[in-house]
Amino acid sequence: MVDADQTFVIVGGGLAGAKAAETLRAEGFTGRVILVCDERDHPYERPPLSKGYLLGKEERDSVFVHEPAWYARHDIELHLGQTVDEIDREARTVHYGDDGTRIRYDKLLLATGAEPRRLDIPGTGLAGxxxxxxxxxxxxxxxxxxxxxxxxxxxxxxxxxxxxxxxxxxxxxxxxxxxxxxxxxxxxxxxxxxxxxxxxxxxxxxxxxxxxxxxxxxxxxxxxxxxxxxxxxxxxxxxxxxxxxxxGAAPRTSLAEAAGLEIADREHGGGIVVDAALRTADPDIHAAGDVASFHHALFDSRLRVEHWANALNGGPAAARAMLGRDVAYDRVPYFFSDQYDLGMEYSGWAPPGSYDEVVIRGDAAKREFIAFWVSEGRVLAGMNVNVWDVTEPIQQLIRSQAQVDTEALADPHVPLESLTS
Missing domain, CATH: 3.50.50.60 (FAD/NAD(P)-binding domain)
Incomplete structure (x- = not known):
């Protein structure tokens, strides 16, 4: 039973953590919500860092998940520039800050994200x-x-x-x-x-x-x-x-490892092992975003997804699970990219060796097409390039696991929706 006397702590101030805090309040949780972030900036979204903001087409303030005043207005205790360095699962406390602050939690969400992999070669210490x-x-x-x-x-x-x-x-x-x-x-x-x-x-x-x-x-x-x-x-x-x-990036799992939580093997992307409710083996600790490794029933495999949509949707899913709601996190992985005049969206999961053909619908030479990764007639993933408003039917194709006629799949005159009916 969730009540006003409970304290929920979120470690990690990225999109997953910020959206989890937002969801807790939206779902009516009136207890303490503490969000600890090791960066000094308010929680922000990462896609603009390599897209619009990097190009100078978006202002700095556009990257933030919420305006700074939002946190106080919603009674979110935000601790910026603070690193959590210990979880005591027996006492249900986290330790952070230079002054040795300890906070007791009833539920804990780890949304610690990932960090860039480093080059292990001479010269990496140069300023450039x-x-x-x-x-x-x-x-x-x-x-x-x-x-x-x-x-x-x-x-x-x-x-x-x-x-x-x-x-x-x-x-x-x-x-x-x-x-x-x-x-x-x-x-x-x-x-x-x-x-x-x-x-x-x-x-x-x-x-x-x-x-x-x-x-x-x-x-x-x-x-x-x-x-x-x-x-x-x-x-x-x-x-x-x-x-x-x-x-590439490596999941930030050291805090979870030190607390004795299970970590997935590298073959499955590493990450903190969670179930369909994004819950670790410790029922009071959840994980979401880049750091979480969850079993996806649709692909019958453990996945760790590093993209924006996973943080956007995973944080709220974990928050609802922390509140005792029934949660089965099974979103189709999704990401997007913009390069020059090419915009694309990708849905699904089709690593090398998992598919037997790639079906093209449209004109690849003009960079206006949809590509489908297909295994035994079933669509595993789809990427639309400069073709818009097709994410939903592509994801429906993936979810249906139906065998499709690949000639019809390649024909732009055949509605995608008709292939699952």
Whole structure:
């Protein structure tokens, strides 16, 4: 029974944590809600950091989940710039802050997110080496890209994933020279496979980006703290005035590990193991957002999803579960990207080896199409490129698990809705 005497603590001030706090109040919870964030900025959304805000098309204030006054108005106790360093499950307390503050919780939500993976090569301590995860990173990188564009400078990006490609697009719009180093044979190889990865190669090459596939960075060369070049394992040296490490993110699980909570293996993305209600093996502790590893019944696999929609929906789902509501978190994974004049949305989950064909509906050459990853006639995932208002029928196709006629799937004249009826 949830009542006004209870205290719910949320660790992590990203989108998942902020939306969980919002949901607790919207659902009528009148107890204490404490939100502890290790950043000094109010909770914000991350997509603009590599998109509109990085390009200077969105104002800084646009990234925040709520205006600063919202937290006090809704009686959310917000602790910024504070790190939780211990969970005592027996006493049901968390320890945070330099003064050793201890807070007892009735329910605890871990929304600690993820952190950028680091390059393990010489030269990463140079001032011109960057990561992009936090608002402060984006603010710094925004100035760097503007300066590179102004001075005809060179940016080397390690990694051709979503962050690497979005920053490459932003850098080219500023006028910087860009080289992307990627060990796989195409961009986004682990997400889109070779069939669609080439599309992004062509897109970026058309805008002047240089790719070096099948190689890795081995050293960042500098002098007096300034980046001068980046070397790759094929013996090449690439001019660089700045380097961005965009080689993925790792879930921030150390707090949960120290508390004895189960962590998924790396094959399943790591993360804190939770059930369909986003609850750990400890019934008083939940996890949501980038850090949560949950079993998805639709794909019969444990997933850890790092994208915006998972935080947007997972935080509220966890909050409802903390309140004792019946929750079965089974959202179809969804994310989006904007690069130059290409906008895309992706729904589903189709890692390499899980599908036997990719079906194209529309004109891939004109970059106006939908791609479907199909296994034995069943749609596992769909990506719409410069085609809009189709996310719902794509997700219906995925959820239905129905065998579809792939010729009809490829035909733009056949309504997607009709394929599940």
């Amino acid at each position: 080496v960057h990561h992009l995860r936090r608002l402060a990173h984006a603010e710094r990188l925004k100035g760097v890209l503007a300066a590179l564009g102004r001075d005809n400078g060179h940016l080397v990006i390690a990694g051709a994933g979503w962050i690497g490609l979005e920053v490459a697009a932003a850098a080219r719009e500023y006028g910087a020279e860009v080289t992307v180093v990627e060990p796989e044979p195409t961009p986004l190889h682990g997400v889109l496979g070779p069939e669609l990865g080439g599309l992004f190669t062509e897109l970026h090459q058309a805008h002047g980006v240089r790719f070096r596939f099948g190689v890795r960075l081995t050293e960042i060369v500098g002098q007096d703290g300034v980046v001068l070049a980046a070397r790759t394992d094929d013996g090449e040296e690439h001019p660089a005035h700045a380097v961005l490490a965009a080689i």
